Amino acid sequence: MILRCPQCKHAMKYQAMNGNLEDKRKTCVYCNRSFSVKSNILAKQPKSNNAYKGFKSAL
Numbered sequence: 001m002i003l004r005c006p007q008c009k010h011a012m013k014y015q016a017m018n019g020n021l022e023d024k025r026k027t028c029v030y031c032n033r034s035f036s037v038k039s040n041i042l043a044k045q046p047k048s049n050n051a052y053k054g055f056k057s058a059l
């Protein structure tokens with residue numbers, strides 16, 4: 001999926017492991033800020049139409 005850093009707004013790829021993102025954090029490769037993965041998802045790779053619709057309606 002694609003994450004967006006809340007500080008510098010850069011987008012970056014993130015390889016999700018085993019589904020649960022609740023406690024996952026990522027360190028921004030641009031500004032080194034650590035942020036919550038779940039709260040900063042920019043786009044999910046659309047594996048299915050349903051997942052993609054769910055993302056769009058959440059915006």
Ligand SMILES: [Zn+2]
Nearest residue numbers: 005008028031
């Ligand atoms: Zn950043």
